[in-house]
Amino acid sequence: MPEILPGPQRLLPPQQPPVRGHDRGEGGGEEEGVLLRVLPGPFGEAERAGGHAQGVHPGDPPPGRLAQQLQSRRGQRPAAGKTAPEGLQLPGRGQAAVPQQPGHLLERGPGSDLLHRKSGEEQHPRLAIHAAQTGRGRHDPFQSFSDLGVHWVSPFQSVSLPIPSSARPGWVVNLDFKINLTHGTVWSVDDRFLTAQEAAAELGISLATLYAYASRGMLRSEPVPGMARAKRYRREDVLRLKEKKELRRYPEQAAEKAAPKALSWGMPVLESALTLIRDGRLYYRGRDAVELARTSTVEEVAALLWTGDPGDAGRLFAGEPPPIGWPLPGGLTPIERCQIAVPLAGAQDLAAWDLRPAGVAATGARILRFMAGVAAGYPPSSSSIAKLLQFGWAQGRPEVAGPIGAALILAADHELNVSAFTARCVASANASPWDVVSAGLAALKGSRHGGHTERVEALFREVGTAEEARQVLADRLRRGEPIPGCGHTLYPDGDPRGAALLEMAREIAPESPEVELALAMADAYRELIHEHPTIDHGLVALSRALELPERTPIALFALGRTIGWIGHAIEQYGVDKLIRPRAAYVGEMPETA
Template sequence: MDWIDAATAADRLGVKPATLYAYVSRGVLKRRHDGRRSMFDAAEVEQLARRGRPRGQPPELVIESSITALGLDRPYYRGHDALSLARTHPFESVAELLWTDSPGTWPADPSASRGGRDLHEAADPGGEALSRGAGAYPVGRVVSLSESAGRGVAQGEAAAEPGGFWAGEAGALRAAVAAQRGLPVELLPLDRLQVIVTVLGASDSLRHQLDPASVAATGRRLISGLVDALPLVGEGTTGTIAERLWPRLTAREPAPALVDALRAAMVLLADHELAASTLAARVAASAKADPYAVVLTGLGVLGGPLHGGASYGAERMLAEVTDPGLAPRVIGERVRRGERIPGFGHSVYKNGDARGAALLDLVESAAPGHDRVAAARAILSETRRRRLPEHNIDMALATLAAVAGMVPGAGEAVFAIARTAGWLAHAMEEYGKGTLLRLRASYTGPPPNPPTRPT
């Protein structure tokens, strides 16, 4: 069997590379990976070229993007395996990678230097960097709003310079917290995030600066604000985005291995090509909506049960399995009712989502013998016995939330905050194009009835 690369396949078919990968996602073409390259069966490409455009398929919008490629079971961020990044890099570095056109401008190692300064020095001018396992992650000298408000942080104080630590603008954070005071206590975090984004955007006089450097700076402020404006559940802390997010989702002490699993989850969820929320975000960006409006658009779509909201459904399903022996009944009842099993199956990864497998392994390593991990494994065993689709990252995210004792809907919040990095990366591409994304409908209604002219 002869294999050809993507450029050769696209040239033979007379299509753009983005269209070629669309054929892969629809099952029209198969591919394999040769290192970091996608390879295609030459005979299959030739057969498709002679047959012409696949019939019976509606025309689809194809958007050229250099951000994320979808492999057989995982995404690649600007050519880098997302699973490898999740093992080695802080979320902040991966976000910077997504926002940067050239991979060479971001640190290849968490302790690598940038601009002549070590990341620790840039992130922590006082020299108080904290080591986390094999790598050292930058520590931001910023406290949660509830803490900083009592320490006299001046309005306008922030630190979000490239290569430095991430922080929100203190006055905007105070406003975002104040806006939540009348909300129901039991409101899910994802609903709070929509309020927070709205207030942060209204408070940011730089939100209409759409050049890449300004959007990246906005992204640092925005993601920091999304985390630091959530209500504290546990004891507030400084540190990386993952470390600061932990006490916003759980009252438990931050076990280093579980915090690291949270960091890895955020890396794995940072982008996923043109998922539904990302497409919506790109349409908003093509109309020159500001970054806050772009993220608000993405949040509105993400909460659907067929997208990021699936983790909430998986959380509730896992909660029903109070003992591993109950897994057959819980799954069986859903199958009998004809319900979708949340956290299982994927529209792209037909043979399994490697992100979910990697995250579940991390959680199990962090909490060996935990009853919630045992319940999750029992669910997986039952779905496999029934030959149902493999689990995806939503199921692993729900398991992480259960093991860490997180608040209901925590998985959605992790998903949303992480995916904000991807939405803004895609927004940058649209801002650079300067053209409006305009989909066309295939009209199926009654024929138009033109007005009659008076005689």
């Protein structure tokens, strides 16, 4: 579809606040700032060239009700070379929702002439535009910059500002409704935060009570950038606190509502002392996981999670691991070899039925060393876990052992993910630790969990070189295909594990084309969809920097996560209670007699 407004782009400078239509006191409103991009207008260019911008003719206003509105303001129509509204950008796909004629913008219903594509949130662009048909308390959807004392309504306060000097006179679209707007170089509304007033209203409390909650650590507040005294609150924290309040006041009704949410990034459903995710950081028993990855061995972190004391590592890993007493089929991935070997070894380990904490920790050490040998294709030995894997994957390169160990530590546990919850369910039935690990492997292998790492590996192969990263990812967006390896619900500001692994790869092989590719892809994530690389991206980047075999990233993920599964099993054995949730029946009811 030809552009409505051809011509070189001219964006308002990022340091300026977003320009929005202002009702000059009429209508008021507390909406968050709505954004607009402007560019040198083709009105004058078309006139100078003797042609017409699409649907816009010199001297002729657009048709319809909008024509009457613009006709009454003819004196403010942009002259040659001035600015006009540009199409609004929709996040998650990178496409523009652009009317074919300015006269039809905000005037038609869902049948307007807009691009027939969906936004990243499955909201049709034309519906998003249609939701904002009128001006803020005014009747004219278009206003000239010269008609405005530009007014910025942010999520936190309202500020009157002069028109940016770089913005030439043009037209501003008044929008009532906050919609999906651009992820690009212009400003974006941040839905992750609430103002104090919004947070108090959501919780049904006064501002004084809200501030008391924040001072007691029940709710996090943080300063608003550029506003000395203003505070903002994370939406997820407010909603979580609201759910807790409802659960205390109306336990039966709240439980019915909370149960489905708890199964998908919702309220905690059980207690654990292993892993904490807070303020964008990951902690194992109160210790920063990234710091542990740089300063501790795999065995020490395993002991920390299993017994609470990293000093127990020497005692736990002193014995010999069980041998691989049978041949394994060829052509299998490391994960598949483990899925075959673990149940067989478990059937022969009678000591594994000692389900007391010390007994399970000792069994965990045997399992971990056995699996490392199976995954590496190297006989299990008394060597360290990282060294054993280096023998199998990078023989003759002892410097690789340290980064391998760091990757295992960063993958060791991550709260109540799907494989950890699976492990706890199996442990709650008093199955052996070998069975717990077998179940964890099955869950982790799925493409929505650890198997996602293989999708990231495939993406690296698809991109090929750093120079192609941005274009390949943009093509994926254009085709409506997902981009794996970036964006994590629990880390809106970036996965610290992914960042640490990328930094390690850069330190190990700063001149490597593989590292250059990984960094270019990370930059493209941030530029195109405002997401950060996850642990999956980091594992692939590190494996390629170390020149490890294919399918190694998911093997690192599984071996590291085995440490966490054993830790969760120890906790669950101690609870001595079967995990048995109830289902809400939604099927056909039986006939009554």
